[in-house]
Amino acid sequence: MIFDLIVILAFVAVGLKIVFPAPLSKILRINPRLALGASIFLVLLYSLTLLYLVILEPFSLTLILFTAVSLLVLSLIKRTSADLFFRNGLISLFGLAILASLRLNFLAEVLAVLSFVFLVGGFLSLFYDQNLDL
């Protein structure tokens, strides 16, 4: 139990240090409150829509189109937004580790999906930035 507690605390400390090495405004070059609010809003909107579609219309054309458009939008966002996606992806990954260790598996899965989507979004925007932004 004590070992577990030490590991959790160490994990939280290391995670926070890594995710927030400097003020958000410096990293994102935008207003930190705006960045946080916008990302939370987008995450909620995106995840709710995705869950709604998955539950009500799994494997439907709408779901495929939604995802395709999402990916396209993600890929068209510029470099600075890649950082935003990466940060959100890492925060979600960090959160999923905590939730999973607390046996909240469903919430961990939701965060895993979000983390994956954000990381893919970040990758695509960075890929666009490095290769397609001619």
Place this chain on the structure above:
Amino acid sequence: MFGRLGENLGSFYLSHRAWLVFWLVLIALELLHLKILFGGASYLAGGDNYTYLLLGRQKMYPYLWDNYYPFGVKSFTLPNLFGFQLYSQLFPFLSGPVLERIIIFGLIFLKFVAFVKLARLLSGKNGSWLLLPPILFLTFNAFASLNPFNYYQLLYSAYLPIFLYYFIKIFESPIFDLPDIVKITLWSVLASPVNANPALSATVFIPPALYLLVNFKKITPSVLKRLFLLAGLWLIVNLWWLWPLLNYFLSVSGEIINKDNWFTATSVGSLWQNFRLIGQWGWYGRHFLHAYYPFSTYYDQIGVMLLTFLIIFLSFYEATRHQAGDWLKRTHLYLLGLSLLGLFLVSGARLPFGFFYQLLFNYFPGFRIFREPFTKFSEIYALSVSLLFYLFLVSVFLKESRRLRLIIWIACLGTVAVVIKPAYLASGVVDYWNGSVRTARVEIPSYWEEFSRFAQENLSGQRILTTPRVAYGNAWNWPKGFSSGDDLAAVFTSPSVNVLRAPLTTGSVEEQAVEGFFKVAEEPAPASKYLALLGVVGVLQENDLDWRYNSFAADPIKMQTGLKKFLRPEISFGLFSQGYLDRIPNGDPNPYVRQELRAKLLGRPALTYYALPVEKALAKIYAPRAVVTSEDFSLEKAPALLALGETQAGDLYLSQKVPLTVNSSTQKSQLVSTTSAEVLAERVSLEVPVSLQFRQINPTRYSVTIRGAPRQYLLAFLERFDRDWKIYGQTQPGLIKSVDEKNHFLANGFANAWLIDVENFGGVESQDFTIEYRAQRYSFLIFPALLVGFGSTYLIFRSLRSRKYKL
């Protein structure tokens, strides 16, 4: 001379001290792991890994007709030629257990080397000790614990980084890099056994394909030329196994692959577990008394869970940080993409992008082979995450103070040590009794070796049937071991004896044949006729097969009573004495089931071989005295026909009428069912040659000598029917032709028969024929592979000589 040598060695040691110590540590760690893995047993084998028992006893079998399968089959396992077969041939002086240890150690060590080369190439850094945590993580992570000694998995996990390393080198090289192109081609030949599992081997091309995509702006005409040369050379030297494999999938198993009733695990698991390399369908499952993976609970301890995520987190953190320099930027972007692609593929049809996978699975031809995505794609994810983990350690090393970087390195090593504990300590090796699952630490009983020698000496080129009916995953009652995916008789007689058995229920012709035998086994006369029809010369009764956990199998006493009605026991091997039975684990909680073992086995031999009387057995090639024609004849229908007194042992059974023109009308009779008065078939007597002799030149070629042939006769050949089996004869002096395909029939429900018209062969009564498996003519394709093998070996030696004392 010795002084100079000592001087050279001294300077070499000083300049490479860190690397030498690093490799020695890795070797020591792997040797210790190997010792734990084997646990003092001779062999490590079981389940699908039963093939390790073939080591040391297998010979090179370069034939496109695979005699390992019942009735033979068009080969799709030719890639195995450079696997166990080659090792056994090259090292006949080594025993199977020694060879197995060398192979497992060699493949894991090769994986270490490949990872080090790839990590150094991608990072541009030379840090030896920084590689230790990621190497250990890659080799002993949760995914690696699932199948700790599977040959194909080990070979694949070494080949994947090797292939990627040379591909990137060739791509990034400023010059035309011929040596590396040859080396990668050589590796493709050495690793060709992995292609016996196409779903695994195909994934080797995924990382290079993504590399091209991420770097497509760098593709110049010069790079394109190199890649085309690589692709062309790869194709030429691998055509020898690629061609039969494609041929097989296109002709035989295409429909099997696309069947809906195969086990699929595309939606099993959860993404959060996949992130930390967990997600196999049986991870939390149980069988009988034990969990499949008892150590799965270890990974669910809160501390271990956080530490497993810590490595993943650090890797993704490294991947998503700003990087200085174009090369590092591209490397990080590539590895991030590879991790995400790996994760997408591992997730299969699940959220969030699973519908793409499902679309591919449903509609893309051949994609159905990826019905268990976790096991096929996890290595890609593990490799990319491990490389990112290494890059994280490199950046720590470059940026932080000496003290801090040492602390971080030790912390990372400690974290890895916690994460890899189950795999390193071989928790994935089954070492307990669990019903039909037995320990994977195996000692082969001596009676199987005795039977193996008997079979090689007396049954070579023949076909035997085994009883009781073997099912996939059966257990044998050995003191140490054994569970197997296939019948052990095939392992101990391969490839000289053809063993008729059907461990899988797939509706195959061998399954019909085996089922048919158990239907007729109660009645002596049809049973021996039935065995003759199948080309079987004897039956091996395996009393050590544990019938208690196989619903298809009868117990030894019942089987023996049935077999003795029409077969005579020729020879027995082993004995279940009181002392021997005491040594066999028998842990069933039900006392009745437990006691049954002793009651049914005490005093009985372990193996008994029953021979079909010579006068009742049929040769592999013979001229039938009568043909029985029944519409839609199959082996399922055979028992009913054989029960009729009019049918004889040498009759040939066809489902279509043969265009006989000579001397047949007067010798026809109708076979009528004794119960329903229904006409079941028509029997027509045939004239036969005065003498027929044949000789097996190799499994794909037989010479047949006919003397005193009638004008028209049938020739039966009791190998599985295949259109590539041809019979050639001399039509006129100097002109050899094959019998027309319209006169090539499916006989006895599985075999070949040809209608020979003497007039088509010069009208002479004495003829020499050759029966040949035509596809074997393409075996010359192996020569480019051998040529590249020799050529590149020379190149490697030359380059080693010019780089004396350099690692």
